[in-house]
Amino acid sequence: MPDQVTFREAMTAVLRETLAANEEAFLLGEDVGIYGGAFGVSRGLVEEFGPERVLDTPLSEAGFTGLAIGAAVMGMRPILEIQFSDFITHCMDQLVNQAAKLRYMFGGAASVPLVLRTPGGAGTGAAAQHSQSLEAWFVHVPGLRVVMPSTPADAQGLFRAAMADPNPVLFYEHKLLYNTKGVLPDEPEVYEIGRARCTREGRDVTLAAAGLMHNYALEAADTLAEQHIDAEVINLLSLAPMDSERVCESVRKTGRLVVVEEDVRTGGWGGELITRVAESPAFYALDRAPARVACADTPIPYNKRLEASIRPSPERIVEAVTQVLANDPGRYA
């Protein structure tokens, strides 16, 4: 059995590899130095690469995001960490009006090769201002790429792809993933941003998800298998661009679609994915109405049971699939 590594270890390793390989790469963010980052991802890096390459910033998210954009325009390779993805609200102008726009607005004369890493998601009891999944906002902004790894291998593959990309990439890490384990391939696998992967083949229903929710979908698929329901799981990996084509291909086989996302249902990226399927010829392959499993349209409550009650879970995915299959074929309520 090959060695397992945690998602956190995989991230630290790929950051180390990147900093070692590219003199122009640098890491900046709050407490990324001696503290090692709020979630311990950059532990040991300042000791290895020094405080000129691993920079502890003051609490100035807008300012240092702007600085990263400027350095990127100059051809450097900033990797910035926003300590909790909720605080990305402070960076909105810089990301939306600056990073996303420069290349296009300047007629292709600039590029902004930066990677913004940020831990998102709920399930930790951190309440309404430290638990959100706001990635759909950026899916709505042309000019930003948004990726979301699920496993240690994905984390490394997607991170390398993000670093190789000449455009701004938002790299969402779910807090509950850091301690999860997986195996790394012997030879680094090439990931392409915007290319989904089928992680489990099945005939009865397509589960499309990303990040931690993809792992929930796999768990749900195991439970469904015990009930003789054969689920296919598509790991989107990237939300922008979104590989809806791969989902359509799967739907043409299964005829059913359940999308799983942790952001709130209304205005989430799941609605976009289902719309794209509905707009494509795969629509005719559907024999049940598609469904979404998403967070309830509320802020995240503190109490553990309340929090669990509004979040997607493997159980809720199983429920949704059961419901979808219980609908009469071709007759939508």
Add this chain to the structure above:
Amino acid sequence: MAIRKKSSASASEATIAALPAERQRALLEQMQLIRAFDEKVDKLYAKGAMHGTAHFCVGQEACAVGTLCHRQEGDVITGTHRGHGHAIAFGLDLYRMAAELLGRATGYCGGKGGSMHIADVEAGMLGANGIVGGSMGIACGAAFAFKQRAQDHVAICFFGDGAVQEGIFNETLNLASIWQLPVLFVCENNQYAMSLPSEKATAGGSIAGRAASYGMPAEAVDGMDLDAVFTTAARLLAGCRNNGPALIETATYRYLGHSKSDANRYRTREEIAQWRANDPIERYSRTLTERDVLDDARSAALAESAVEQVEQAFARAERDPEPELASALEDVYA
């Protein structure tokens, strides 16, 4: 360092020594309650008995107590993520705070907010805040309402040395100054924003100095010295009321980690020990003893009673029910 642009409102300074003995002891008791509360919560986290996270203000008690004891009826406050001390010094109920931390329906937020969001809006406690600097605008808004309505209340706005580096610090200090809003900005400079030393993050070195450049009275004070905080806050608050903003920078220290867990890799044991040697509670106890307001027996009894009150608050809260699941969907309107 003291930077003052305006002369103080009253000629004679307010001092703790001039208060009745009972009041002097009550201030000690408040600091002890805050400490007992945070030490209890710290223990609960260490035992794994608590959900989420919390930030402790052990060591910083004099800042909240020395400013908020001047609060008058109608004044409001905004707190921070490190907010239990603000809430207790404001006068919130230990039991309902404990209930909130335990996620109970009887907590201040019905179990939906937790440590970082304790609030009692009706009473004028406009909330702790999980976003650094997040409450600075809210405090200005409350002060704006007082001014528009010609009320002589003040908004007291707590924030850390870290918040000073956020854009909103500039925007709100400027707004408060150009519109002459009655806000007392209270910067608890506990020397660190998580792991970043304040001296490495603060260009120009002085937070009070920065505030003075917005044209408001601003003073730096020893935040481990309750007497000093009391007197300075009294003076600045008097200047704020019916008038414009002011800022007090309290030099203080958090003894415990940044949040429930912290390896303290960014500071030395010696440094922590040095600050602890200047403990605000011990220091104030000594002062009261010298003033013959306190003796050892009384001091021990107060400390014991603080621990007892906190224990009772948690014991009672623990027996309370958790919120109904349906409450997750309450107060949602869009």
